[in-house]
Amino acid sequence: MEPTRSSGDGSGNSGTYTPEIAESLRFEEEIQSFMRENTVHPSLEPPPASGGSSFTALLGLPANQAVELLHDPESGDSPAVAAAAAVSGGGEMWRFGLRDPNALTLPSGCSPTFPSNAALVERAARFSIFAAEDSPDAASVPSHSGDHSPKLKAEPPDTESQPICPIPVERPQRPAKRKEAEKGNKVKGPAKKSRTAEEGSAKVAEESTGGDKLPYVHVRARRGQATDSHSLAERARREKINARMKLLQELVPGCSKISGTALVLDEIINHVQSLQRQVELLSMRLAAVNPRVDISGLDNFLSAECGRVMVGNGRGGVWMEQSAWMDAAAVNGGRRQQQQQQQQIWHLDLVHPHQTPSVWERDDASHLFTNPNPGTSLFGYDPASSVSLHSNQLKTEL
Amino acid sequence: MGNEDDNRSLSFINTPTPTNAGFLERGRRIKMAAEMGLVESSRGRHWSRALRSRLLPRKGNSACGCKEEGTTPSKVAEDLVGEDGDDEVMEIERRLRALQKLVPGGEDLAMDQLFEETADYIEALQGQVNVMRALASLLDGLEKEKRLMRG
Numbered sequence: 001m002e003p004t005r006s007s008g009d010g011s012g013n014s015g016t017y018t019p020e021i022a023e024s025l026r027f028e029e030e031i032q033s034f035m036r037e038n039t040v041h042p043s044l045e046p047p048p049a050s051g052g053s054s055f056t057a058l059l060g061l062p063a064n065q066a067v068e069l070l071h072d073p074e075s076g077d078s079p080a081v082a083a084a085a086a087v088s089g090g091g092e093m094w095r096f097g098l099r100d101p102n103a104l105t106l107p108s109g110c111s112p113t114f115p116s117n118a119a120l121v122e123r124a125a126r127f128s129i130f131a132a133e134d135s136p137d138a139a140s141v142p143s144h145s146g147d148h149s150p151k152l153k154a155e156p157p158d159t160e161s162q163p164i165c166p167i168p169v170e171r172p173q174r175p176a177k178r179k180e181a182e183k184g185n186k187v188k189g190p191a192k193k194s195r196t197a198e199e200g201s202a203k204v205a206e207e208s209t210g211g212d213k214l215p216y217v218h219v220r221a222r223r224g225q226a227t228d229s230h231s232l233a234e235r236a237r238r239e240k241i242n243a244r245m246k247l248l249q250e251l252v253p254g255c256s257k258i259s260g261t262a263l264v265l266d267e268i269i270n271h272v273q274s275l276q277r278q279v280e281l282l283s284m285r286l287a288a289v290n291p292r293v294d295i296s297g298l299d300n301f302l303s304a305e306c307g308r309v310m311v312g313n314g315r316g317g318v319w320m321e322q323s324a325w326m327d328a329a330a331v332n333g334g335r336r337q338q339q340q341q342q343q344q345i346w347h348l349d350l351v352h353p354h355q356t357p358s359v360w361e362r363d364d365a366s367h368l369f370t371n372p373n374p375g376t377s378l379f380g381y382d383p384a385s386s387v388s389l390h391s392n393q394l395k396t397e398l
Numbered sequence: 399m400g401n402e403d404d405n406r407s408l409s410f411i412n413t414p415t416p417t418n419a420g421f422l423e424r425g426r427r428i429k430m431a432a433e434m435g436l437v438e439s440s441r442g443r444h445w446s447r448a449l450r451s452r453l454l455p456r457k458g459n460s461a462c463g464c465k466e467e468g469t470t471p472s473k474v475a476e477d478l479v480g481e482d483g484d485d486e487v488m489e490i491e492r493r494l495r496a497l498q499k500l501v502p503g504g505e506d507l508a509m510d511q512l513f514e515e516t517a518d519y520i521e522a523l524q525g526q527v528n529v530m531r532a533l534a535s536l537l538d539g540l541e542k543e544k545r546l547m548r549g
Contacts, residue, residue: 241509247513248517253521262490265490269497279523282527282531283530289538289541384487
């Protein structure tokens with residue numbers, strides 16, 4: 001569900017995470033090497049190797065260099081950097097949060113440097129955004145960076161508010177980095193325009209909430225909206241809740257056309273109530289079925305196996321039948337005599353008239369079932385006698 | 399996972415009833431059986447656990463492990479609605495509370511979880527209803543045939 005706060009990497013003080021320091025140091029080295037290669041802005045002297053301070057240096061890099069940095073590192077570093085998704089123009093940025101960084105396990109041996117690189121990622125993201133954009137945007141980056149940096153520092157511990165670097169389209173994603181790959185895919189498709197990014201955001205929010213393998217949540221900050229950590233978290237929650245509401249709307253028939261939360265909720269409540277009432281009415285109806293007497297083999301109906309036999313699609317079926325039968329038939333003790341076969345009979349019989357056999361055969365596809373012959377005897381009353389105990393085939397005579 | 403437990407726990411449904419037992423009593427038992435069917439069909443769910451503990455008399459319910467998130471409807475209603483007027487929020491709150499009461503175990507759930515559980519619960523209910531309907535019509539058909547055969 002909601003990602004727990006990651007060990008909040010603030011802008012540059014990631015030194016608190018001992019496990020990540022090693023990786024961050026490694027990353028630093030690479031970054032520094034790159035920085036030395038490129039023409040480094042005078043203000044970006046490679047800083048002393050302390051936790052995350054080098055990241056801030058990197059973050060000050062001009063756009064293209066940042067992008068290059070994003071591209072170049074082939075090692076498992078900077079998953080965040082690699083995670084860059086395509087971007088948005090003008091003040092929008094992807095953010096994503098992390099769960100506990102110690103819990104991060106990137107596939108293919110990527111080192112989970114991400115948490116410590118958070119600050120770097122944010123900055124790099126902002127820069128790379130602009131690299132992907134046209135030059136005018138790139139030019140606007142430095143002006144924005146000033147605005148963002150205080151924000152960056154201000155949002156340290158919030159897991160969810162860590163922007164992702166968008167990677168320009170030619171570098172789709174690092175397959176090794178599952179997180180970014182997925183995120184990158186989602187975000188990258190829409191490419192660089194804000195409108196497409198907005199489409200992606202809804203998708204992403206849903207996917208991130210739907211698929212539990214991703215530890216973070218994308219929240220898109222729209223233009224003019226506050227981007228501080230709290231409102232972002234709230235927005236993430238709200239989007240998540242709205243996504244669930246939409247799902248419920250689709251589930252309840254006739255709800256999609258209703259607008260307005262209250263009415264939709266009304267419909268949902270009505271639907272649940274009506275279903276519950278139907279269960280009750282049907283159980284009364286089943287009780288009205290004439291009780292049959294002398295069912296010697298029925299006592300084993302009540303068994304735990306029915307839970308096993310139950311199929312995801314056909315919810316609740318087997319249990320119901322068995323209990324109904326038992327009750328109707330005045331069972332007398334002695335369970336578990338022929339549970340399995342009985343159950344099989346039961347649910348297969350049930351399937352025949354009304355449901356597709358595939359639903360019920362999930363557990364044992366080899367069950368064959370002959371159509372009950374009407375008129376010979378009552379359904380299920382001669383299970384002991386007429387049922388062959390083969391696991392593959394069952395015949396019942398009715 | 400608790401097969402034995404299921405067996406024992408559901409045994410009280412199985413107590414032999416004379417065929418002329420009260421119709422209502424049988425109906426009640428069948429309903430309980432139906433709800434157990436619901437429980438069994440979606441075992442991992444919070445509502446399933448809550449429903450089960452409601453149905454079965456259990457001693458020592460301590461190790462439930464259910465999380466009590468307790469995000470009050472009011473807070474979430476605001477999230478849902480945005481920044482609308484207060485009366486709207488109250489309306490929504492009311493409905494959310496009603497929904498919480500309907501879904502077994504709903505009181506413990508936060509809103510996003512509540513919706514998720516509601517969706518699953520609706521699906522399970524629908525499946526249960528289908529099965530019961532099928533069973534009922536099947537039995538009715540069989541009864542009719544039996545009557546025909548006899549006569």
